[in-house]
Amino acid sequence: MPSLSTGNRRRRVPGPESSDEGDDSPAPTNSRVSGASKRARTGQDSSQLSDDDLDQSAMNGISLRQNGNGHSQDGFQPGAITRVKVNNFVTYEDAVFNPGPNLNMVIGPNGTGKSSLVCAICIGLGYGAANLGRAAKFSEFVKHGKDQATIEIELQRKPEDRSNYIIKVRITREGDKRKWWINGSEAPLKNVQQLVRGLGIQVDNLCQFLPQDRVSEFSGLSPVALLHETQRAAAPPEMLTWHDELKDLRKNQKGIQLNLETDEETLRTQEERQEGLRGDVERLQERAQIQEKIALLESSVPFVDYNVKRRHYIECRERAREAKNQLVALEAEFAPTVQAVNNKEEYHRRIDVAAKERKKDLLNSERAADNFFAQVEEANEGIKELEQKAKSERDGEQKRKQQYAAIKDKIAALEAQLKNEPPAFDGPEWNAKIRAEEHKCREIEAEQRQVTEKREDLDRQGNDVRSRVGEKEKELATLNSQQGKNISLLRSISRDAATAWEWIQANRSKFEKDVFGPPLIECRVKDPRYANAIESLFQKNDFMVITAQTSADFKILDEQLLGASNLRLADINLRTVSRSLGQVRNSPMPTHELEKLGLDGWALDYVDGPEPVLSMLCGAVRLDRIAVGLKDLNESQYNALTSSAVSTFVTGRSHYSVQRRREYGPGATSTTTKSIQNARYWTGQPIDTNDKHELEETLKGLRENFDVMKVESVGLKEKLRVLGEQRSTILETIKILKAKKNEAQLIAGRFQALPGKIEREKENFQAVKLVSDNYRARMREIEAQSDELVLKKNALSIGYKALVQGIRTAHLSLQEAKFRLIEAASDVESLKEHSSNITRRVQEERQNYERANEEYKNVKAQAIAVHNQCISILAEGNNKEYFETIDKDLTIEQLEQDIDAEKSKLDYIHDGNPGALREFETRQATIDRLTATITSARAELTSVDASIASLRSRWEPELDKLIASISAAFAHNFEQIGCAGEVGVHKDEDFDLWAIEIRVKFRENETLQQLDQHRQSGGERSVSTIFYLMALQSLARSPFRVVDEINQGMDPRNERMEDEGVVYCEWGAYAEGS
Template identity: 90%
Template sequence: MPSLSAGHRRRRMPDPESSDEGDDSPAPTNPRDSGPSKRARTGQDSPQLSDDDLDHSTMNGIGLRQNGNGHSEGGFQPGAITRVKVNNFVTYEDAVFSPGPNLNMVIGPNGTGKSSLVCAICIGLGYAASNLGRAAKFSEFVKHGKDQATIEIELQRKPEDSSNYIIKVRITREGDKRKWWINGSEVPLKSVQQLVRGLGIQVDNLCQFLPQDRVSEFSGLSPVALLHETQRAAAPPEMLTWHDELKDLRKNQKSIQLNVETDEETLRTQEERQEGLRGDVERLQERAQIQEKIALLESSVPFVEYNVKRRHYLECRERAKEARNQVTALEAEFAPTVQAVNNKEEYHHRIDVAVKERKKDLQNSERAADNFFTQVEEASEGIKELEQKAKSERDGEQKRKQQYTAIQQKIADLEAQLKNEPPAFDGPEWNAKIRAEEHKCREIEAEQRQVTEKREDLDRQGLDVRARVGEKERELATLNSQQGKNISLLRSISRDAATAWEWIEANRDKFEKDVYGPPLIECRVKDPRYANVIESIFQKNDFMVITAQTSADFEILNEQLLGASHLRLADINLRTVSRSLGQVRNSPLSTQELQNLGLDGWALDFVDGPEAVLSMLCGAVRLDRIAVGLNDLNESQYNALTSSAVSTFVSGRSHYSIQRRREYGPGATSTTTKSIQNARYWTGQPIDTNDKQVLEETLKGLRENFQVMKVESGELKEKLRQLSEQRSTILEAIKILKAKKNEAQLIAGRFQALPGKIEREKENYQAMKLVSENYRARMREIEAQSDELVLKKNALSIEYKALIQGIRTAHLSLQEARFRLIEAASDVESLKEQSSDITRRLEEERQNYERANQEYKEVKAKAIAVHNQCISILAEGNNKEYFETIDKDLTIEQLEQDIDAEKSKLDYIHDGNPGALREFETRQVAIDRLTATITTARTELTSVDNSIARLRARWEPELDKLIASISAAFAHNFEQIGCAGEVGVHKDEDFDLWAIEIRVKFRENETLQQLDQHRQSGGERSVSTIFYLMALQSLARSPFRVVDEINQGMDPRNERMVHERMVDIASAQWRSGSTTVRTIWPAEEMDEREVMDSRPG
């Protein structure tokens, strides 16, 4: 089998742990240019390899071999990998792989980078890293210490294309970015994926691409999932589409069938209930018909009433017309007599107008006389005012003569005062004295403020000291208690945790349930001998966890303790426990079983504390799953424990952790051991006397300091009292000085005002003298004004007398007119009395007409109202023909009799179930709707049934044919190793339950059994898995397949059988030009000659 060349490299690639790196100059390799290869060196060769050895065979200890003699370009299927080149990828710095067209095996020890080639193929073809089951980010595949990695994959071209497809990707560590090229041109990832899909490559199909970390996933595929993957790998694409369509159609079919059954059951129930109501409904329908007739008759009342009103209206109209004609005839017959009365009434009216006019003239004359009388009165008042003014002038003159002497005496007194000048007033001197005293007062006030501030500061210090004394007393009391010892220990370990616990203690009313402090405080070791063992299980943070029992309490703790706006603590852990200890505890063995294995019990059995805290520790520390014992184990006990369900235990002074790899078999285990330290926390040691002594000394110093502050505060208080007295004395002196200053200032002001007062008094004297000199002139003027008013009064009196005479004349004229009015009224009354019979008859006829006309209007209005009501009823459009056929001679009494007759019928039909009719009609609507729904659903169901039948007729034969081919190849593979196997299809009504059934037999005395994880060993399942994949080869629709470490869990015999069978199959496929297969094989102990000698050809 020709070698799978690793390319021309100048130096050996370093081990993954090595930091020795050098420059590589890889030369492009084409499978068409490859010549005969040398045999590869194995791990048994000397570690010192030559460049020639490296150029042809070995890279990181991996033996790369290709079964076959080499092929021309036609040996590769379109899409097959002809070359893989990597740079700075995982463990590789520079490497080129040139696989052959058929079976390619990569053999080497674990850790030499075999799976890295698989990763390069997956990532280089544009698939996600999740298909590898390893790192989630592409940047994690970049070689350590490098910024970029490059993968270049060359795929065999299609016959119609001129050159192979070269896909290149560059991965940048920073930002986890990728860049793609196809044949040297930069393209988006989508273009790469389209090219790969077009070549039939399915890296995401475990039947075609099976990485090492997903071998167990493929082995664990459910039969249903295996059928899906098999169709993806070996069947035409439309078969998977048909299967999916059948699944959807079956789901739709089941849904429709369920709906139809439900609807039919509902329909039967509804129809049965409908029949039960039919008797009540018929009675109710008859009752409803009578009620409708009654309603129709009652609605006819306005029409009958209108006919009655109309007849009455016509009668009233005729009566009003006759009454009007009668009035007209009487008025024509008695016209002369009425005219004479009218003439007299006209004369009476004219006389009445004359009386009113003369009365008006009299009123005007009286108003004019009143006006003149008012003017005479005003003149008389003016004369009296002038006489009073003259009297006032005489009295004033007499008074002024008396004041002359008083003013002259006052002027003499003021002049005498002016000669006696008082002492001069010195304002600045007085102000200086006052300011001096005020300055003293301000100095005292400043000193008062200083002393007050000093005392207040001292008092604040005293309060602080007193608070610290109380705090230290409480700390000392707490330190003397066991709880205090624990809190003191907690504070020494984590001040944040101690602060958090103090806050919780002070705010318990804020929580829904109890919140528990750190296990360091809440828990204890039941037996001190186990303190070392138990503490070895804990990390430091596990001792500091605060436990809440509800999510709401957890949110409060998170906000108050960790929130940026509150305590902002850092060194604390918060956890929530919602399940009880019984629900959480999950110990794999009983205590008795542990003791039989040489251990004392589970760690949980030796810790005492609140149930919620213990539940939290079961989840965080696994107290319920870690076994402990004080004594060391012997070898048999240790071996028994490593084979049991116990994965962690502490025995004596050692801590053991067992790791198991189930994929490598039950014996694949590794154990980590570490020594345990002495307990630091749950030791039960006495209180630290040094802490207590420090507290007591601090408390003593605080108390002494407080006494000193108290004495100083008393002294400052006495000083304030003295300063207050001094300030009061100075304020009194300032008050006296200001009073004396004001008095002196007042005396000086009065003396300075004397010249002005004398001058003003002299001016008053001269003014009075001037008034006296004008006295006679004013008296003459008053007399002249009085004479003028007397003359005016006399003239007005003469005119007033003439007006009085005019009033007398107007009054006589008014009396004459009034006499004539009385005569005219008498004549009118006489004529009216003579024609009273005529007037009475006319009045009676007019009243008769008014009554007839009023009745006519009222009847007309009522008829119109009823008529409008009838129009409204007809506008509704119901029973119009019936209303038009109502007998016009029908009376209201007859209509009421018809209504009463129908009501009597209604009384004989009782309303037993009033809601029956409504219920019947509602249910009937539902029945009709449900019947239509069922009909539609049955039609749809028939359509779905037909679609399923048509699609199944196309899909099922193809699937049976495919599985038969796989089963034949699978059975043949098993026959070649002396075993038996077959593949079938489990068929079900539900197409999503169709599945692959693999049955195998590895022993002579066995029958074919279902392949699962319970009946077969891991190695047998691995053999079955690889044979199933090999059975797919002849049906493959992919240009290549990759299987990484399919031999996981196989024993050497199975490895050898599978290897030989793979070589045989590859030989046959190589001759037929079938799919390329790449297998990663970690078995270092396999002889290379066995690999090489098994090559075909």
Template identity: 45%
Template sequence: MAPQMPSRVRRSREEVDGDEGSQNAIPTRPAKRSRTIHYESEERTLEPDASPSLGEEVDRQHVGRVPGTPTIVSERGKFAPGAIVRVKLNNFVTYESAEFFPGSNLNMVIGPNGTGKSSVVCALCLGLGSSPKNLGRADKVGEFVKHGSRDAFIEIELQKRSNEHENYIIKTRIIKDGNSCEFWINNKKTSHKNVLALVKGFSIQIDNLCQFLPQDKVSEFAALTPVELLHHTQRAVAAQEMLDWHDELKNLRKEEKSRQMQLEQDKEQLMNLEKRQAGLRPEMERLEERIQIEKDLEKLKNSIPFVEYRDARLRYQECKEEKIEATKRFRALESQVEPTLRFVNEKDSLEKELAKIVSNRRKNLQHAEAEAEGLLTKVDDWDEKIGDCDRRIKVVLEAEDKRKKDLAKVKRTIIDLEARLREPAIEFNPTEYNQNIRAIEQEIRAIKATITELEQSREALKVKGRDLRAEQDRAKQALADFDSQAGKQINKIAQHSRDTATAWKWVQENQDKFEKEVYGPPLITCSVKDPRYTDAVDSLFRSSNMLTITAQTQSDYKRLNNQFHSAEMKLAEVRIQTSTQTLAETIGRPLATTAQLNSVGLDGWAIDFIDAPEPVLAMLCNDIKAHKTAVTLQDISDEQYEKIIRTGIPSFLTKTTSYRITTRREYGATSTQTSGINRAKFFVDGVVDTSGRRVIEENLADLDRKFESLKREAKDITEKIAQYSSTANPKRDELDALMKEKQQKQKAYGEQRALPGLLAREKESLERLETSSSESRAEIQTIVKEQDIAGLKKGEHVMKHIEQINQIIACSEELDEAEIRRIEASSDVHALRERNSDIVANLEMERTRLGEIEAQSKQATLTARAALERCKDIRRGAEERDDHESLEYFSSISPDRTVETLQQEINSEEHKLDFIQANNPNAIREYEKRQVDIGRLSTRIAGTEGELGDVAQKVTEIMTKWEPRLDTLIEQISQAFSHNFEQIGCAGEVSVYKEDDFEKWAIEIKVKFRENETLQLLDKHRQSGGERSVSTIFYLMSLQSLARSPFRVVDEINQGMDPRNERMVHGRMVEIACQEHDSQYFLITPKLLHDLKYHPRMKILVIVSGEHMPDDQKNFSVKRTLEIRRHMRGVAAA
């Protein structure tokens, strides 16, 4: 369709009637096929000429208005604030340029499908800043730009409030590249956020399906749950504070449930803690007694250092007094024996001096002996040097003897070589030998090549023979399989798919490799329980279903899939399914019980008539919906068919016919597809495949013939190989002899040619040997000189050694003299000490006693110090623990208590401790910790109970405000809803479903379309699609008088209605929407019945379209066309 610009005509009805040919219009370009939207009211009509275009008749005041400035309305209807006064479109979807002026009440937009009715709805949505997601169509705004254009413009004029000076004009530019939008309000560029704020200020809710219901959202509105419907209803007709109250009530109830749950958990935990605390008390008492004993033990053990310190101090004082007395006695005795001891000491000093002299002289003797030993070692070294010279001379003499022998040998070799040089020259032609050798080798290679070819041919025959043998084995096995159960199954599968048969055979041989059992195709694992239902059940299956292999885990599925598609197997026609759930989990809640099925003439579900392993049945439920397909052997009456439709059963089978039912939820329409049922082709037993056996037998006989033929060919080739091998052997012998003869002659020839060189080398050796004789004599003379020098050195060291021996004798004599004198002095000291032994003994006794006392005093000091340090540590630890009881105890230890008595007490307490065993050493710590937890939980429980009271008070406060207003609101909606139904001879009511949980509060709509019925809840199971459509539109109409929104949009809500319901609904809609103070309403519909109800306040917007639209639309008038039509009918009637 070629793009066009619209014309806008602003004239009264009288002007149009008076002069239709003089319309004031903007010229437009012609289009191949034109579309025009025509508006008609009681007093005026308008025929804009755009393609497609929207226009409206308005007063003369509009003529000459600057585009983009607010419109001043002067028609009978009064627009509510926020109502749509004017809409202008450019390059939007199907519209190149269009502008229309809706009325203040009901606006019917009519026109054939595809003319752009829903595009008007899209323009309202996007032009008011809403998301395209609310349309249920394209997700990106750029998709709404007309094809071939870069951008689109939407201009919507909203009615101002009474205290405002001008209307609001929202202009939207949609940019195709980047899917972005730009906005203006009253010619001032603004943000998307400001547009949304302006729209929200007029209570316009594009995302509320109760206010704005596009064509693609009709099904979504029909699918609203009662809970969602309550939310949308409040948004549409209630104040914002009611929504806020409802949300707050939901949140408070959630908070109350959360806190109540926490309170119950805390109370339960508190009760458990108190029980455990009571059970732990006896153990804790035993542990406290044990701890007290341990504390007493610790005090007794810590008391020992204090007693030890006290005893050590007392012992130190005693030793101090004893030392004073012993010192006095020792000093007196020492002064008494001093003259006698002085003489003994002098003799003793002399003995010690002589002992030192003896020691020094012994060192001198040892030094002289060491010097003599060193000289003797040097004599031995020079003697070894002389022996070495003798050995070197011997070596030179032996080398001279060898030289003489080599000289004689070289002379003999020279004579022999000179004789051989005089012999005749040897003749040798290598080229001739090589030619003969290559000729024989070529003959041998030719024979070997022939043999290799024959061997390759024989090997190829062997490969063919092995392949044929394998085929024979497989054919024999296949023939044997005809008589085995497994073989029959494989053959049965192979009749339908050889790949599946190969796959199933591999699975049977490798079942141990899977996590769970893998089941074969239904063709061999399934059967029909009752033969009467065979044809019906068989009709559910296709070949792919019948040949499906069932795995029970994802891991087994992957293993099978990888194996069958591997390079080894390459099986392309194998179908695998996974059945991980049980049959009960797969079926879930059945659509109908067996009794319910029987009540409508059905015998049961197809799955109930199939006998198979449970995993295979579960797979069939997913694959062919066997648990959702009913079966019967009888024909179905019309009444039974209607009942089946209402039960929601998607498909069922009779003995001869298959029925599949399709429901369009958005329109409530159903359609049924039927097909005949043929004789069973899968569940057929007892058929023997004799043709298959015959084919295998013929194939086996053909393989035997081929194998015998191969054996004959191989035998002929073997004989030829033997013949060629017998021909090659003599040639190899001839070649070996010729090569040996060549090597011998070549060696002799080479040796003869090398004789001059050998003779020259031998003569050089002779000259070298003759020269070395003089060198040997010179070397011997040098060695003899070295030997003479070594003899002189040896003599010098022998003389020095003799002198050192004399020095040793002198030192030995001096040592003997000093030793004799020391012995005499020692004898004198001994004699004197013998005579004065009693005096010395008494003195030593006193000295010993004094030393013992000093040692005891020192030990007492050390013991006291150690005990003191331990006492300090013990007191410091007690002070840090603030253990005043222990400090007082240590300070008041009785003087009568000793370490022994303390140890006895310790043993007694330890004996008591052995009789008191604690099963839980951490009982006290656990008891105290649990007591803290009990206190904390008690505090938290009290706090939670207080908070729950606060929440309950808040809920009560909000409920007293929200619930009465909600009840009043729903009561008003119910009255309007009931009145609408009464007008069409039916009944309906709306109520609030109330629950303790505010999340579950919902709208309940009850309707009755027949006299003998009671009011029933509106849902998809009880009412037909048309009845639900009527109920939906009546509900929306019931909101009209309560609407806070300035306008409503409903697009093609009459889909699925029969003409009677559509006429009744339209009449009620006109009555309600055209009331004087109601809000604006847009009804979009592609079809229209004859003689519908009309009201002066309604406006009809007609989109005119067709192949016969004139190219020049400037002078086109729908009114004139209708008059021409009436005139033609009148002429025809005359």
């Protein structure tokens, strides 16, 4: 590979002891230079080196090595994304992303697929499309024109696992379906979600996963919601649980306090009203005492009634006993007659049982006979089947005899055909005819290909000419534009550089990142007054540098522009820049201090252009370290500058370069001064437009050439048509020849197959003959089986006859039993009629006993019911002694007279307000209930207060510690961009009103102010949002964080601040950790 250099000027690389002040050369960058000079070679591939690599290799002599995939695998947290692969997903057809373990920035113009990567991460981890704020259906993420999309995400394994987790999902457009795999095995979605949750990934948390379309949503989060999301992202799970419990406890506490105050006020009101009813209540209580006595007398009714019914019960019991004794005496007197009737009834019962048994025996005999008859029928069926089988054998033998004759006739016919041999089939002759025609066809096809290739070549040339016409027309149209003027100027200075720039613009799709053209085209001087000073810092090669951002892009440029097999350009200069302008810039002092020394600013501040080009110029031209000014310096200013850290500056029309030799002391300096020339390139003056005439002449020649090609193409097209017709005719001839060949070959093949057919027919004849020879043996076997079945049928018939005789015997025995049963029934009826008078007398006496006994039972039940009523009254425990002293001889009539007397007394006492007592008692019950409720509420409130205090003592210190850590990181982030910020917690009596308070200061004359939409601009709020997320990073329990459109809503100033802060914080933390 060619050696690396920074231009045609010799630049020295400082040793470890050299200072920045004594070094006029820029820091080395990975560049590629080619000129008229000899090109050196090294053993190392320059395409793999960045400017950082060159710095380290030049200064320390350490060889550079990279791992196979471009980044180290160390440092990944469990659950971190190590690889994302997508296929036919949104804008991607096939892509693989390999993020590193620290900061990963995806940079590109709008529409290049940055947000598509974020969508792939969200969907690939099992979360819904609602988290993206974009399409509602998963099928809408399938690339247009494709049926399926695939996402594969590899997550870092846990220490105890053997391999990383690979989650794969396939989205099918039809039906909006998804199918999941984990480590190659198909799995349901819930398993994927369980794995993701187990790794601490929260895609639904805006503090961890912030898609482009939800950036504004996150910025608009209320402070209360921000506290909730912060705890989800960075706090242990129990803290969010504690917060929720505190909210519930506070809500419960407020409810208890409100209810307690209401109940206490209600109790005071009820007690005041109760005192106003006491007079009416006392009169009502006297009336109530009388009513109570009346109620007592009325409740005595069951006791008096029980005494009456008990006396009646004793009388009925004695009558029932007497009736029973009379019945027993009468039954003893007539017992022999009754016994005779009972004996005859027993005999009748036994005869009935015997008749039933004989009927059962008859049924069993009939079933046995039926079984034997079924076996006889089965034997008959077997005999019939054998007869049918014998008939089939006889019919088959008859058919086989017919087959003998047919086979013999077929053999004779085949042998006759064998004697008539057809003409011999000459395959080679037929093939020769066909090949001759195919040869003609191939010659025509070869001519067709030549004409087609010629026509295609002509078409390509025509397309090239048309393309060149378009390019030249475009060049002509843009010649008068500023860009056209710049390109024309570039071509006048270096045609190789202009050619290289045109190739880059036509092949941008081959590069990983943007490749920038020469500074002459990409940059301009902001203020024309400084054009002379700025141009004096540049050599001619510095204006022609082409800048790449990756080693791979540098390699492509080197091979395509300088390689021996491609453009082989000479007068171009290639460089690689991988660091941002913020990382490269290293001005010796701030601009305001420079102004005090009489200079206006640093040269970099007066040049406008893409950041990578400016970064390259900082290394190649040192624009960040050279000061410029329009006015000449006085002596004091000059002396101050030569003693400062500024080593090169331009003032007025002079260029100063200060050399310091430390080995001779701090005052050993020498200054080189030279005059500067007027600017030649960045002057804004019109350039020579002689190229216009050349473009017009070129266009004329191209158009005339295109017309000639067009006429030639028409002729070739007509020739192709004629050749196509000739080819079709030959193909038809080949088709006819092949058909004739196949027919002749078929006839010859059939003749050759005749001996085989004759042999097969003879074998068939022998097979039929063999079956016929076995005919008699099969018939003898059938006859033997038939004889065996006939014998079995005869034996079964004999047994069936015996069973039929048994049925007849059983039937006669049953008839005998039935006759005896009728006789016994007649005897029983005769005896019963003879003893009917005796039976009637016993029955009458029994009925008399039953009536007495029934009355006894009824009275007893009534007495027991009243007795149970009395027991219930006594069980209540009221007035038990009074009920025990009731006179047992007291009657119901006497008791009713006492009740009427008490009711007369009650009529003399007026009831006044009859509802007063009821109201008094109801209110008293309410007072008692309120008192109990208040006591319970106070105890419950004490318990809730203790729970809140206990839970808060655990949660609040942890929250303060968490917010303090976030605030420290947040403030540190702001310090790196020259601003200030802090994070605090708004604490309220209600825990659901606790919130995050973010205070920021973006200007020196400001104080810290609350972050809201009224005090800060949209860009400043975006910067604050990003720094807050960065502050969460070191505390977050999640393995990674995603922010899409991190610079959304920022102006260039805020965007630079944010970029510098992000890079510093992430890589600074990484450097400290390493």
